Amino acid sequence: MAMDRRDTFKLAGVAAAAAVIPTMATASEKKVAAKKATGKSVVIIGAGFGGLTMAKALRKSDKSIEVTLIEKRSMHMACPLSNGLLGGLDNMSLSMFVGDYGQPAMKHGYTFVNSEVMSIDRKAKTVTTSTAGDIAYDILVLSPGIAYDYEKQFPKWDATKIAHVTQACPAALMPGNEHIALKRQLENMDDGNVYIVPPAKGKFRCPPAPYERTAMIANYLKNEGIKGKVIVLDTRGGKFAKAAAFKESWKDLFADFIEYKGLTEVTDIDPVAKTITFTEFKDVDDEKGTVKTEKYEVCNLIPNNKCSPVIAMADIEHNGAGYAMMDGYSFRSKSDKNVYVIGDAVTHKIPPSGQTAIWGAHRATGQIVAQLNGKVKDTKEGLPAKAANVCFSMVGGKPEEAIMVTHTFTADKSGVLKGAGNVPKPKDGKGKFRSAGTAKATREWFGGVMREMFA
Amino acid sequence: MKRRSFLKISASTAAAVAVSPSLIAETLKSEDGKALFKAYEKVQLKDAEGNPLKASKLVKEENYVFMYPHAATPAILVDLPEPTQKEVKLKAEDGTEYIYTSGSGSKGTIVAFSAICAHQLTHPQKAMSMFQYVPTTGKTLAYEKPGVFVCSSHLAAYDPKQGGKVVGGPANQGLASIVLEIDKDDNIWAVAVLGPNKFQEFFDAFKTEHKAEFGRRGAKKLIATEAKVVTLKNYSAELIQA
Numbered sequence: 152m153a154m155d156r157r158d159t160f161k162l163a164g165v166a167a168a169a170a171v172i173p174t175m176a177t178a179s180e181k182k183v184a185a186k187k188a189t190g191k192s193v194v195i196i197g198a199g200f201g202g203l204t205m206a207k208a209l210r211k212s213d214k215s216i217e218v219t220l221i222e223k224r225s226m227h228m229a230c231p232l233s234n235g236l237l238g239g240l241d242n243m244s245l246s247m248f249v250g251d252y253g254q255p256a257m258k259h260g261y262t263f264v265n266s267e268v269m270s271i272d273r274k275a276k277t278v279t280t281s282t283a284g285d286i287a288y289d290i291l292v293l294s295p296g297i298a299y300d301y302e303k304q305f306p307k308w309d310a311t312k313i314a315h316v317t318q319a320c321p322a323a324l325m326p327g328n329e330h331i332a333l334k335r336q337l338e339n340m341d342d343g344n345v346y347i348v349p350p351a352k353g354k355f356r357c358p359p360a361p362y363e364r365t366a367m368i369a370n371y372l373k374n375e376g377i378k379g380k381v382i383v384l385d386t387r388g389g390k391f392a393k394a395a396a397f398k399e400s401w402k403d404l405f406a407d408f409i410e411y412k413g414l415t416e417v418t419d420i421d422p423v424a425k426t427i428t429f430t431e432f433k434d435v436d437d438e439k440g441t442v443k444t445e446k447y448e449v450c451n452l453i454p455n456n457k458c459s460p461v462i463a464m465a466d467i468e469h470n471g472a473g474y475a476m477m478d479g480y481s482f483r484s485k486s487d488k489n490v491y492v493i494g495d496a497v498t499h500k501i502p503p504s505g506q507t508a509i510w511g512a513h514r515a516t517g518q519i520v521a522q523l524n525g526k527v528k529d530t531k532e533g534l535p536a537k538a539a540n541v542c543f544s545m546v547g548g549k550p551e552e553a554i555m556v557t558h559t560f561t562a563d564k565s566g567v568l569k570g571a572g573n574v575p576k577p578k579d580g581k582g583k584f585r586s587a588g589t590a591k592a593t594r595e596w597f598g599g600v601m602r603e604m605f606a
Numbered sequence: 607m608k609r610r611s612f613l614k615i616s617a618s619t620a621a622a623v624a625v626s627p628s629l630i631a632e633t634l635k636s637e638d639g640k641a642l643f644k645a646y647e648k649v650q651l652k653d654a655e656g657n658p659l660k661a662s663k664l665v666k667e668e669n670y671v672f673m674y675p676h677a678a679t680p681a682i683l684v685d686l687p688e689p690t691q692k693e694v695k696l697k698a699e700d701g702t703e704y705i706y707t708s709g710s711g712s713k714g715t716i717v718a719f720s721a722i723c724a725h726q727l728t729h730p731q732k733a734m735s736m737f738q739y740v741p742t743t744g745k746t747l748a749y750e751k752p753g754v755f756v757c758s759s760h761l762a763a764y765d766p767k768q769g770g771k772v773v774g775g776p777a778n779q780g781l782a783s784i785v786l787e788i789d790k791d792d793n794i795w796a797v798a799v800l801g802p803n804k805f806q807e808f809f810d811a812f813k814t815e816h817k818a819e820f821g822r823r824g825a826k827k828l829i830a831t832e833a834k835v836v837t838l839k840n841y842s843a844e845l846i847q848a
Contacts, residue, residue, distance in 0.1 A: 555848070
């Protein structure tokens with residue numbers, strides 16, 4: 152085909168028209184009548200790493216698919232690397248972590264709806280929102296993320312106490328207000344003060360987060376010249392994500408600032424007196440333990456996680472903590488062939504990280520595009536996937552140094568996807584797990600994931 | 607492809623570029639039906655002193671950087687230890703299939719790829735590079751064997767012997783390749799881009815950085831006549847490779 156000048160103009164015209172299709176609904180908009188599904192309508196609930204990646208990927212793969220992305224928050228904040236912000240790393244500001252939802256929606260031609268999902272009717276195939284009416288779908292994608300499970304972890308606490316602790320002891324696993332509150336509290340610290348981190352038990356978002364945070368808080372105290380301490384009240388007995396690499400860095404860089412207690416159970420917090428009560432066990436055979444109370448200035452309680460209630464709202468099969476049961480190695484719900492689940496809400500045995508959410512969103516996109524075009528995609532295609540997850544943690548500030556882990560994802564015999572990790576020593580690490588080059592890679596990684604979602 | 611047909615395409619796409627390079631969907635085909643093929647200015651590769659780069663003088667497995675086809679879009683040329691495969695069938699993210707013919711040079715070992723990672727646009731920068739060809743004597747976390755292009759920030763791996771195909775990590779499509787011609791005097795020319803390129807996304811994502819380095823419109827300027835080639839270790843102050 153030799154293109155002549157006329158064709159060229161036509162082509163440019165088409166592309167220009169395609170670039171201005173998107174529409175946006177905002178919370179202020181009046182209730183609108185249910186929009187009919189087109190036969191190729193995909194509705195995504197949750198605009199985190201999974202949802203944002205998928206909305207763009209679907210539009211890029213097949214322009215005939217109409218995509219609606221629903222999110223209750225009006226602004227996106229990324230969680231990865233946010234411990235660096237808390238730790239006061241150089242050249243890091245809140246603006247690096249935020250993005251507006253309108254920009255990618257307009258650019259890629261999907262609809263962003265800033266509203267909360269109130270109910271899901273899988274029979275009628277509609278999603279009811281708080282402000283934008285009912286939205287019909289052919290395929291529904293759930294990417295709702297996590298929720299905190301204070302209720303199960305502290306059965307004696309009533310709703311008032313939970314609300315009080317939530318505000319007074321910000322977890323900062325769900326980005327936004329919690330991070331800002333925690334940073335403010337950290338900046339109030341003085342000589343002799345204690346910063347307490349009790350990591351969640353069981354599956355929780357971003358498994359290295361509490362340990363990276365420990366290093367970054369220590370970095371903050373050291374650089375500010377505050378003679379304070381970070382105390383980790385763990386339940387894992389030292390067996391946590393990238394443990395050897397974290398411990399090496401803690402010891403080399405912040406030995407005077409970090410105290411790690413591996414076998415504890417937090418039983419109560421008094422946010423007025425600022426005390427935390429916990430039982431400390433000598434070893435795994437010690438069933439009784441010793442009850443201790445510690446005075447703190449900042450208590451960064453990371454509560455046990457459960458899945459967002461949106462999965463239960465969709466009434467699809469889920470496990471005890473609310474995470475969706477999957478159809479084999481796919482990202483489809485076990486209960487409904489028109490419902491997909493991505494991000495932290497899945498029961499695949501893969502680490503709940505930002506990059507995993509992006510990886511899963513792309514896998515699911517391929518599966519959805521095939522389904523909408525009457526095809527079937529092999530759910531084992533490309534498996535095992537080497538370095539499907541790459542996860543960096545900042546461990547030092549001056550100089551900036553980081554560690555990393557990579558995961559290979561495989562089709563496990565148990566019938567779901569499974570990740571196997573490897574913590575490498577970098578070439579520029581002089582035998583250590585951490586290096587300055589890895590820290591640069593961390594920043595580049597972060598730039599990349601933000602481009603994935605917003606560019 | 608015969609030279610004559612190449613020139614024809616060059617003329618028609620030059621007209622297209624004049625309209626708006628950014629709005630053209632990358633589904634152009636060459637006259638002989640090659641998908642995702644786009645001819646640009648024919649540009650001679652020259653060394654830092656301005657002397658023509660000679661194909662037979664290339665250091666095996668060295669990373670050579672040059673800007674092509676735009677002033678801000680880096681490409682990496684490598685003389686591989688072994689010839690590439692021939693007529694490799696590849697598929698872009700949107701399903702478009704295209705064919706990588708082969709490497710250039712007398713043995714088919716000389717390749718060049720757009721050095722913008724197809725995953726999330728990591729590329730060689732002056733301060734540092736995380737994107738590079740890892741020689742067969744090296745080691746990478748991204749793939750079981752070296753001899754691949756690797757982005758060390760998200761561990762994407764691309765095999766130059768298979769036309770830049772993704773062989774590891776998170777990318778959904780391969781690298782765009784820079785089509786080279788080597789003339790009878792051993793000179794190397796860049797003539798076209800084959801495969802799904804990331805140029806527009808790259809310009810969108812790095813607007814601020816490009817403005818600082820190239821001025822308001824300089825980044826998209828098409829390279830004309832000649833392109834300066836430097837080794838990656840001289841181009842980037844620091845190389846980071848996992």
